Amino acid sequence: MPDIIHVDMDCFFAAVEVKDNPDLAGKPVIVGALPGTRGVVAACSYEAREYGVHSAMPVSRAFKKCPHGIYLRPHGNRYVEESEKIRAIFQHYTPLVEPLSLDEAFLDVSGSHRLFGTSVEIGHAIKDRIKTETGLVASVGVAPTKFVAKIASDLEKPDGFVVVNKDEVLDFLRPLDARKIWGVGKATWKKLERLGLKTIGDIADFPAEELERMFGKHGVHLHNLAHGIDARSVEPESERKQVGNEHTFGEDTGDMVEVERTLLALCDKVAGRLYKKGCKGRTVTLKLRDETFRTVTRAHTLDSPVMTAEDIYHIALDLLRNEDLRGLKVRLIGVSVSGFDENCQTSLFDAGSERKEKVEELLDNIRGRFGKGAITRASLIYKRKGKTKE
Ligand SMILES: [Mg+2]
Known part of the structure; x- marks a missing residue:
């Protein structure tokens, strides 16, 4: 049974900005550092992506590609608010929710069928409720493992819904770009490319011992993933130690x-x-x-x-x-x-310090992704917004 659901919001930060300011709908919205700084793009709308802008790109490069884009400093607190609404929806269907960030999470719904139906039905219910209750769009992947569910949610973005059944996993993985393997960084990708391993199927066919020799324990992991083997379970935050x-x-x-x-x-x-x-x-x-x-x-x-x-x-x-x-x-x-x-x-951890750590981690994440001033310097954001409205 495909019991793992991965939910990933589409252009979450940009989508929240558009929700809060509908005038921005249909425009290239780019959230993150402002042009003229050396920071990076945190998120952008699909309209901005059409110009070749993507997240983690230096904002200077984004500005060259899309000079008429609407550049906004992030409203961290708003993203947290919307994220909490979405998490409450997840929790309704299963206590086994593992958030990866504000805008994506894994859900294990293996114990939820009697109450809420099949995994596919639960996936649709969650997607629909997110849309109705927050106005935001999510992409959903339903699969037997975390690895495959994560790839599936990404495959038909935006507004995607992809189901991979257990007997379809290998055929599903084989043609995919090796870069889709979660956690494969650029350095590993370059090495794989040199070996001529372009697809996940190429990796699956490559001798496991060779992979281990070249990449160490990471190589064994790659081999397993390429064969659809992924024993990682969904770890709810409360249990994640x-x-x-x-x-x-x-x-x-x-x-x-x-x-x-x-x-x-x-x-x-x-x-x-x-x-x-x-x-x-x-x-x-x-x-x-x-x-x-x-x-x-x-x-x-x-x-x-x-x-x-x-x-x-x-x-x-x-x-x-x-x-x-x-x-x-x-x-x-x-x-x-x-x-x-x-x-x-x-x-x-005692409960108190764990909660404190979580809040710190969240703030740190936001600061980390968007630069030091992300949370505190609201004045900058408003100035920018004023400008772009002209
Ligand atoms: Mg996302």
Whole structure:
């Protein structure tokens, strides 16, 4: 049964801006840093995409492609409000909701059929309710695994609805561009390209040992994903426990030796904390923020849990070296371990500090994606809006 649903809002931030100011409908709306700064585009409308603008693109480049675009600073609080409405809809259908960001989440609906019908019916109900209750459009993927559900939701954007049944997974994956594999960064893609591996099917046919030799444990993961194997379960926020540490450099650094040394020190701290709790985890997550405040997280899940600094470092370093930093300096690096054993102590955080951490994380995400002033400098946004209305 395809019991995993991935819901991804279409151009979420730009769509909220249009909702709040209907005059913007049908126009190239670009949310993020303003032209003249070195920040990046956080989101843009489909009209802007037609000019070749996309998220994570430096805004200077976006401006060259689309000088008449409507450039807006983000209204972080509004996105959070709309996101909460959408999450409440998810929660109505299943408690197993794993948000990936403000505008996308995985849902496990395997226990919801008696009350709400098939996964496909639930997917449609959610999509319809989001449209009715928020006026925003979501794309939905329904599949047996997280990996396939995420690809499916993206495939027919905007306003997409793609269902992949279990016996269709391999045929569905084979022709797709290898770049569709979730978590494959530019560096890995380049290596795959050099090997002539262009589609997911090419990767599936490639000897697993070779992949492992070239990409380490990441290679095994690639092989499994290409064969439709993805054991990752939907982890609701309330149950998602992790032990992590991060470091913000005093000055952004391009010195990778320093970055790797810092990473090792962080792995050491994390291992120490895991040891105290008597926990081992299967997932190692690397967090990187570059000088433009773009933040990426890359995770790798292992077959057997790890807890030593050496093991964690080995995987985190693999993830780091796989990441194409585009010549940008590193501002922050972090590493965390999650996916703990059953016998691990459950209360890693007391409820209060967890909530605080969540709010901090959310604010940090918004600041991270749009630059330091994103939340505080409302005056800038209004000025800009005034200008664009003229
Ligand atoms: Mg989205």
